[in-house]
Amino acid sequence: METIRGEDWYGRELEGAEFTGAVFDDVDMTELRSTGAAFTDCVFRKVRFNVSEHSDSAFVNCRFERCNFFDAAFRRCKLTGSVFTACEFALLKVEGGNWSFVSLARAELRGAAFEGVRLREADLSRAKCREARFEGCDLSAAALVGADFSGASLVGSDLTGIEPADLVLRGAIIDERQAVVLAEALGVVVVPAR
Numbered sequence: 428m429e430t431i432r433g434e435d436w437y438g439r440e441l442e443g444a445e446f447t448g449a450v451f452d453d454v455d456m457t458e459l460r461s462t463g464a465a466f467t468d469c470v471f472r473k474v475r476f477n478v479s480e481h482s483d484s485a486f487v488n489c490r491f492e493r494c495n496f497f498d499a500a501f502r503r504c505k506l507t508g509s510v511f512t513a514c515e516f517a518l519l520k521v522e523g524g525n526w527s528f529v530s531l532a533r534a535e536l537r538g539a540a541f542e543g544v545r546l547r548e549a550d551l552s553r554a555k556c557r558e559a560r561f562e563g564c565d566l567s568a569a570a571l572v573g574a575d576f577s578g579a580s581l582v583g584s585d586l587t588g589i590e591p592a593d594l595v596l597r598g599a600i601i602d603e604r605q606a607v608v609l610a611e612a613l614g615v616v617v618v619p620a621r
Contacts, residue, residue, distance in 0.1 A: 441484075532570075581605060586612075 432452040441461040450470045457477045464484040471489065477497040481504050488508040498518040510530040519539040526541075530550040540560040547565050553573040561576075563583040575595040582602050591609050601609070607617050 527565075 429446070429449040430452060431449060431454055434454050436454055436456045436459055438458045439456070439460075441459065441464045444461070444464045445467075446465070446469055447467045448469065449466070451472065451474050452470075453473045454471075455475050456479050457475050459476070459479040461479075461481045461484045464481070466484075466486045466489055469486070469489045470492070471494050472492045474491070474494045476499045477495055478499065479496075480500045480502075482502045483504065484501075485505040486509055487505060489506070489510075491509065491511045491514050493513045494511075495515045496517075496519045497515065498520075500520040500522070501524060502522045504521075504524040506524070506526045506529050508528045509526075511534055514534065516534060516536050516539050519536070521539075521541045521544050523543045525545045526549055527545050527547040528549065529546070531554050532550045533553045534551070534555070536554055536556045536559050538558055539556075541562070541564050542560065543563045544561075545565045546561075546569055548568045548570075549566075550570045551574050552570045554571075554575070556574060556576045556579050558578045559576070560580045561584050562580055565585045566581075566589065567585045567587040569589070571589060572593045574593075576599045577595055578598040578600075580600040582600055582605075584605070586601075586605050586608050589609070589612060591612055596609075610617050
């Protein structure tokens with residue numbers, strides 16, 4: 428198992444790079460750019476991803492522990508099965524891609540933006556998503572018990588299977604179709620307006 432410890436990867440370009448089972452410990456990846464890179468079963472511990480940009484890259488079944496993603500951007504990336512623990516996500520931007528089965532339990536996601544992201548069966552239990560944007564996302568069957576979406580925008584997202592009583596939605600922005608889905612989840616019978 429390869430261990431990369433304490434290295435400075437500031438501004439590095441990773442195009443098509445592949446890592447399997449590697450451990451990245453206290454590595455500075457600030458302003459790093461990855462394109463088509465693949466990280467499989469890797470561990471990222473205290474890695475700084477600040478202002479980094481990742482396009483069409485994969486982080487599959489990876490573990491992120493105490494990492495900082497300040498102003499990081501992920502575009503069309505695959506993160507299925509990855510687990511985030513005690514990480515910081517201020518100004519995180521995620522556009523497209525597959526984050527199914529990802530664990531973001533208890534994550535502080537205030538102000539983060541997820542657009543068109545597949546989050547099917549992701550674990551967002553007890554996540555703090557106040558004023559975040561989850562627009563056009565697939566949140567079907569996601570674990571959301573205790574999550575706080577106060578003031579968040581959920582417009583266009585698939586909320587199938589969500590139990591509204593399990594999470595905080597005060598001030599959240601939703602569209603008409605979602606309002607019907609949530610009302611029906613509460614056991615209300617919705618009829619067409621006359």
